[in-house]
Amino acid sequence: MDDKSAAMYRNSAAQAPKIAQAEFPAVEERPGHSDSIEVATTPPKLSTSQFGEGDMNMLPTPLVYTPCSPGSAVRSPMEQKFPSTPSSATARAKKGYGGLMPIGAELLNRSHILEDRQRILSEYAPHSALAPATASSLSQRVSSLSGVELKLDAIHEYAPASQSSLTAADPAQSDSEDVLTGYSVNDTSTPLYWRKVKQIGVGNFSDVYLYEVTEQNAAMPQKVAVKRVKYPEALTLSASPKSPRFREVLSRVENSLTRELEALLCVSHPCIIQFLAINDPTFLNNKRPLSSRDLSRGLPPCDMVMSYCAGGDLFELASQNTLPDWLLRRIFTELTLAVKYLHENLIVHRDLKLENVLIKYPLDDILAMREQPELLHNHHLVELADFGLCRRIEPEEMCTTRCGSEDYVSPEILMGVPYDGRLSDSWAMGVILYALLEDRLPFDPLPSAAPGKRQRRSSTAHRISRFEWRWIKMPESDSPAKEIVGNCLTRKNLRYSIQEIYKNPYVHELVPTLRFAS
Numbered sequence: 001m002d003d004k005s006a007a008m009y010r011n012s013a014a015q016a017p018k019i020a021q022a023e024f025p026a027v028e029e030r031p032g033h034s035d036s037i038e039v040a041t042t043p044p045k046l047s048t049s050q051f052g053e054g055d056m057n058m059l060p061t062p063l064v065y066t067p068c069s070p071g072s073a074v075r076s077p078m079e080q081k082f083p084s085t086p087s088s089a090t091a092r093a094k095k096g097y098g099g100l101m102p103i104g105a106e107l108l109n110r111s112h113i114l115e116d117r118q119r120i121l122s123e124y125a126p127h128s129a130l131a132p133a134t135a136s137s138l139s140q141r142v143s144s145l146s147g148v149e150l151k152l153d154a155i156h157e158y159a160p161a162s163q164s165s166l167t168a169a170d171p172a173q174s175d176s177e178d179v180l181t182g183y184s185v186n187d188t189s190t191p192l193y194w195r196k197v198k199q200i201g202v203g204n205f206s207d208v209y210l211y212e213v214t215e216q217n218a219a220m221p222q223k224v225a226v227k228r229v230k231y232p233e234a235l236t237l238s239a240s241p242k243s244p245r246f247r248e249v250l251s252r253v254e255n256s257l258t259r260e261l262e263a264l265l266c267v268s269h270p271c272i273i274q275f276l277a278i279n280d281p282t283f284l285n286n287k288r289p290l291s292s293r294d295l296s297r298g299l300p301p302c303d304m305v306m307s308y309c310a311g312g313d314l315f316e317l318a319s320q321n322t323l324p325d326w327l328l329r330r331i332f333t334e335l336t337l338a339v340k341y342l343h344e345n346l347i348v349h350r351d352l353k354l355e356n357v358l359i360k361y362p363l364d365d366i367l368a369m370r371e372q373p374e375l376l377h378n379h380h381l382v383e384l385a386d387f388g389l390c391r392r393i394e395p396e397e398m399c400t401t402r403c404g405s406e407d408y409v410s411p412e413i414l415m416g417v418p419y420d421g422r423l424s425d426s427w428a429m430g431v432i433l434y435a436l437l438e439d440r441l442p443f444d445p446l447p448s449a450a451p452g453k454r455q456r457r458s459s460t461a462h463r464i465s466r467f468e469w470r471w472i473k474m475p476e477s478d479s480p481a482k483e484i485v486g487n488c489l490t491r492k493n494l495r496y497s498i499q500e501i502y503k504n505p506y507v508h509e510l511v512p513t514l515r516f517a518s
């Protein structure tokens with residue numbers, strides 16, 4: 001990855017804020033009460049009659065999980081020497097934007113963005129809820145992935161020469177702080193080694209690094225992303241691991257972590273991130289990988305080795321570039337395939353957002369691939385990531401956890417009633433597609449709204465609960481993409497299911513050209 005691509009990675013300041021408990025207003029859903037709203041025609045429905053709306057008391061009290069700052073996290077040897085990455089958020093702010101602000105700049109303009117990076121975690125499924133019943137063989141996946149990488153590497157060289165030279169290093173002679181020892185999720189008996197190249201992402205719950213293999217392993221791609229879990233302050237600063245508060249937070253974090261690991265182990269789709277290896281097999285073999293240990297010397301580091309997406313995340317890509325229509329359509333189509341796969345396997349993601357849609361190759365390489373249609377048709381460009389809030393559901397099951405990211409959360413989640421997680425995912429799909437088409441998030445204040453005006457004063461949550469959005473750039477366009485947005489950003493009993501998104505010509509007519517999808 002070159003400097004330009006590296007500079008695209010953001011620090012935590014540019015992330016979409018998580019929902020704080022205070023931001024859930026006890027409002028009624030008022031779809032007809034929308035100022036200046038364009039709501040599209042009624043699509044076929046997915047039944048939501050079992051919702052039992054309106055009883056806020058049915059909901060568990062959410063726990064707001066505020067992650068610790070990187071500086072206060074439990075640090076593994078490999079992390080301690082790592083210098084902080086330059087703030088791409090600052091770089092973007094310096095650039096300045098005229099007219100309609102790109103998504104990233106709009107987000108940077110929000111005063112609450114640094115105060116409000118929180119995720120609600122209040123509901124945890126039993127571990128058995130994510131049994132790998134629907135998984136296909138992971139080893140098949142790994143070998144097919146490495147096949148793809150080899151083929152593409154022959155045409156595109158993504159790593160500068162100086163980085164490539166690291167791959168020949170002997171792990172025993174290298175600085176141990178930069179070397180990660182891990183175990184394939186398919187074979188935990190043989191250690192594998194990777195060397196750290198650089199930090200590539202910061203999430204609320206993790207830091208993400210690019211690593212390269214130190215010795216060739218047929219089952220592993222040369223480059224991987226390592227997602228290092230950040231434990232919350234309540235666990236790192238607490239005096240006693242035996243205190244009730246410590247144990248309570250530990251239990252929630254442990255449940256969330258094991259849920260993400262189990263979900264990653266059981267999914268298998270080209271457009272979903274691949275879980276390749278882990279630093280400590282206890283996280284795979286033990287249902288209680290944290291609480292079953294002696295924690296008197298701190299929490300064990302958890303490093304998940306994942307497939308690497310050299311193009312970064314869609315938030316960065318969309319906020320720094322004007323993407324051609326064909327690429328927007330392609331990205332959204334692949335995302336639809338990923339979410340359709342999840343829903344067909346009764347998994348809801350619950351944190352669909354631009355930041356969690358990863359792009360497999362740098363933009364320049366994707367644009368160059370267009371000259372070679374074979375490449376473009378044979379290889380996926382998108383991988384959906386971050387399964388920290390996902391949940392396995394029964395076919396008719398409603399979710400009760402009010403969770404997600406502020407800009408992408410559906411009105412029914414804001415209302416605090418049991419909700420169909422699949423329809424809330426559809427809502428987030430509508431937010432994503434709108435953002436790609438309009439270069440802004442649908443429930444941000446309108447660009448024309450003066451600072452004192454009601455539209456600017458009211459909160460994002462308020463606008464979402466009133467379905468208060470409209471087309472700015474493309475009111476006259478008759479693109480079928482608009483139909484998808486209109487049928488996703490609408491009340492839940494009218495909203496598109498993922499199958500209906502898939503059947504829309506904007507998605508459906510592209511699918512037969514994608515050979516990896518068949």
Ligand SMILES: Nc1ncnc2c1ncn2[C@@H]1O[C@H](COP(=O)(O)OP(=O)(O)OP(=O)(O)O)[C@@H](O)[C@H]1O
Nearest residue numbers: 201202203204205206208225307308309313355386
């Ligand atoms: N496999 C990967 N390849 C490239 N970049 C990645 C990869 N995984 C994560 N990243 C980068 O790191 C960021 C944070 O990753 P992720 O969303 O998984 O962490 P998180 O702590 O769960 O985040 P969140 O704050 O959304 O909960 C992503 O937005 C992306 O920019």
